[in-house]
Every structure is written in structure tokens, then in C-alpha cells.
Amino acid sequence: MKALNLYGPRDLRFEDAPNPVLEHDTDVIIKVKVAGICGSDIHRYAKLGPYIKGMTWGHEFSGEVAEVGKAVTNVKVGDRVTACPALYCGTCEYCNKGEFARCEHLSVIGALNPGAFAEYVKLPAENVVKLPDEVGYDVASLVEPSSVVVHGIYKTSMEAGDDVAIIGCGTIGLLAVQWAKIFGARHVYALDIDDSKLELAKQLGADFGINTKDIEPHEKLFEMTGNRGVDIVVESAGSPITSAQAFSLARKGGKVVFMGIPYGDVMVKRFYFERIVRNELSVYGSWNAISAPFPGKEWQTTVHFMKEGKLNVTPMITHHLSLKEGPATFEKIINRDGHFGKVLFYPEK
CATH class of the missing domain: 3.40.50.720 (NAD(P)-binding Rossmann-like Domain)
Structure with a gap:
């Protein structure tokens, strides 16, 4: 599959990456329809670089379920979804108290695990949030922020x-x-x-x-x-x-x-x-967007108010781009070459 992989500060490459595969019975593989740039992505691109050299990047997205592990019951192939990108350890003091945002080993896809600036992404089933028909993929890509x-x-x-x-x-x-x-x-x-x-x-x-x-x-x-x-x-x-x-x-x-x-x-x-x-x-x-029961009421509350039309994110979106335009786009953003609000990438474009 094609993906955006980060190798270092200002070194983002559009290239081939391995397709995710089911490793656990609770895995879900999602075909990414839309992925957005987060403000934290800008800082990491410009200054910090990747956690792991060459990691597939990105964590705000929506898509369609492509494969599920045999123990998955909350979603099925073909469901329209978004997903919480946070990954908690489940064993530290804070996880044991249900304080997942304070997890000692909290991570997010795109850091230590492949992210969503790609054609496909894999997450645990408990991270996956189904979308109502009234919430389109563009809108759903902003459920995480x-x-x-x-x-x-x-x-x-x-x-x-x-x-x-x-x-x-x-x-x-x-x-x-x-x-x-x-x-x-x-x-x-x-x-x-x-x-x-x-x-x-x-x-x-x-x-x-x-x-x-x-x-x-x-x-x-x-x-x-x-x-x-x-x-x-x-x-x-x-x-x-x-x-x-x-x-x-x-x-x-x-x-x-x-x-x-x-x-x-x-x-x-x-x-x-x-x-x-x-x-x-x-x-x-305030850190991250998760609480107990995981991923937290933040996610269903957001989806509800998007469905009701009380959260209007469409005016915030300024760019609809193909994934291959990623490297040039990040350079334009940090060089202030144009006005950029929320930027969305489309792997299929």
C-alpha cells in the first residue's frame, strides 16, 4: 500500500509500506477514506521527527472496516467507522484505575505503531467507533480532535x-x-x-x-x-x-x-x-481524549452532536488533497505558503 512515512524533521516520504495484517483475534483493519493533519503533526514534522525512523504517520481519520479478527463483535466488514488512535498499556497504576489518559506508556498510532496516513490502518476493536449514516467521512475525520x-x-x-x-x-x-x-x-x-x-x-x-x-x-x-x-x-x-x-x-x-x-x-x-x-x-x-469505559464518553458524545448538526466542522476544512501531496503540503504549511485550516488527505484520490 502507499503511505506517508516520516524519517526525520522535514523528511516525509510518500512510498510503499507493508499492508497491515490481522495478528490478534481482536484486531480490526480499516480502509482509510480520509485522514487529517493534526497541529501536533506540524510540530513533529518541523522540529521533533519520528519516534521510529520511517514510521507511517497520522492519527485523525475515518474509513471502512476491511477485515476483523474472529473475536470482534462490535463492528463488521463494511461498517463506516472512525477510531480512537490512543493505545494504553492496561497494566500500570493509572490504567488499573481507569485513568487511561494518564497511562505510563500511552502511545498513539503513528508513533510506535503504523498510523493512518496510509491506505489501511490496524487498531484493536475497542478503539473503533461506528458512524451513523448522517456523519460523512470528512466530518468523521474530526471526531478525534x-x-x-x-x-x-x-x-x-x-x-x-x-x-x-x-x-x-x-x-x-x-x-x-x-x-x-x-x-x-x-x-x-x-x-x-x-x-x-x-x-x-x-x-x-x-x-x-x-x-x-x-x-x-x-x-x-x-x-x-x-x-x-x-x-x-x-x-x-x-x-x-x-x-x-x-x-x-x-x-x-x-x-x-x-x-x-x-x-x-x-x-x-x-x-x-x-x-x-x-x-x-x-x-x-488536559491530555488526549480517553476515559473509562474506554475510549470514553467523549467519542460517542462527539458523534451524537455531529449527527444532530450541533458540531459544524465543514467550514474549518480548507484543503482536500491526495496522500501523495503530503510532503509538499507539510512544507507549505511550515513555510506559511498560503492559508491552511484543516487539511484532509484521501488515500484513494
Whole structure:
């Protein structure tokens, strides 16, 4: 089969790879219909390189069941599916408590096991999630990032009537805008330095957009909220700068949840850090998209709201490309050669 294999930073190759084969009775092989680029893929491509040289890459996808092991009962050949890409060990302290996102040996396809930038991918049956007819393959390829977002929002116990600030209007931030509204947020404030992203955030449900370029975000937000701040801050930009600024946006007794990953040291100046202490903030880290029973309610909840049309991901998709365009596309993204939102690859194209 054809696949995108990562050999090193900025060394991605479209080439032949072995077809996956059933090794265990609980294995499922999926014919990949659509696979999307994750923000973490960009950082690994540009800076970090692969866990294993030449590994088939990618973990956000949807497809059709092609083969199943003899013990598989939850899906059958021909089913339309997506799948949780996370692989947990099942034996560590945290797995034994059902805290799978904290697994000591947590991995994801595309790291130590072949991923979904390929014609076929293999996963355990428990990872596979069936799709209703109303959810197309393009939409379903974003079930994984949506599950990441709702996993974090669950931690905050968001309530109807909360005011919410979302920092960063990439895929995670735009999904967070919609999830905040689904949870009943009164006002959603989207923050970014790109006006086009802020307009899209408002199209998808944000009540206000704040361009934070060259300003202190908390000054503008507090002006707009009557000097109160917001109940919940979602940091989804993954920038060292915004990761520090996030503490300044919450009201007294408010909550801050971090979904973005800053690939650099976060230097928190005194004013920002004092907000944690003086305002008695609750601060949450959120990792991955899994809980018990595995893979967690995040997945079925996402599929449900996609089916109901409450999660609209189509405006976020900017590119529909063949898999062989992968190497050139990643180069364009890191060189900022054009506007890229969610990029989808089609192995059959």
C-alpha cells in the first residue's frame, strides 16, 4: 500500500509500506477514506521527527472496516467507522484505575505503531467507533480532535450561563467555541491574532472576537466584561505567550484549562502568576481524549452532536488533497505558503 512515512524533521516520504495484517483475534483493519493533519503533526514534522525512523504517520481519520479478527463483535466488514488512535498499556497504576489518559506508556498510532496516513490502518476493536449514516467521512475525520476538546471541557464542569474565553482559533479552538455553546455558555470570547480566524470563530458561534496582537488581552476582555473576567478560560493556541496570559483572563475563583502544547519554555511574569494565587484559580491540564469505559464518553458524545448538526466542522476544512501531496503540503504549511485550516488527505484520490 502507499503511505506517508516520516524519517526525520522535514523528511516525509510518500512510498510503499507493508499492508497491515490481522495478528490478534481482536484486531480490526480499516480502509482509510480520509485522514487529517493534526497541529501536533506540524510540530513533529518541523522540529521533533519520528519516534521510529520511517514510521507511517497520522492519527485523525475515518474509513471502512476491511477485515476483523474472529473475536470482534462490535463492528463488521463494511461498517463506516472512525477510531480512537490512543493505545494504553492496561497494566500500570493509572490504567488499573481507569485513568487511561494518564497511562505510563500511552502511545498513539503513528508513533510506535503504523498510523493512518496510509491506505489501511490496524487498531484493536475497542478503539473503533461506528458512524451513523448522517456523519460523512470528512466530518468523521474530526471526531478525534473534537473528543480532545470535550475531554478538557469535562474537567471544568462548565455550566449553562458561564462566560468562556477561548485562546487560539485553530482546529481545537474552533471546536471549543462550539462545545462551549453546546454546554450552554452565555458569552464566548474568541481570542486570536488573525482576523480571518476570528471571523470564522464568530461564524461558528463565538459572540465576540478579540484580536490580541500588540495588546494585553486581559485589558480588553475586562473592559468587555465589566471588569469581571470570564468563568472559564480555554488555552488552545499552544503558544508560550498565550499560555502565560491565560491566567489573567479568568474571574476570581475562575478556571483555566490547557489544551494546547507550547513547544518552548513558558515564562510567566509576576502579574500573570499572581492571578492564580490572589484570584484562587483552578488550573487544569488536559491530555488526549480517553476515559473509562474506554475510549470514553467523549467519542460517542462527539458523534451524537455531529449527527444532530450541533458540531459544524465543514467550514474549518480548507484543503482536500491526495496522500501523495503530503510532503509538499507539510512544507507549505511550515513555510506559511498560503492559508491552511484543516487539511484532509484521501488515500484513494
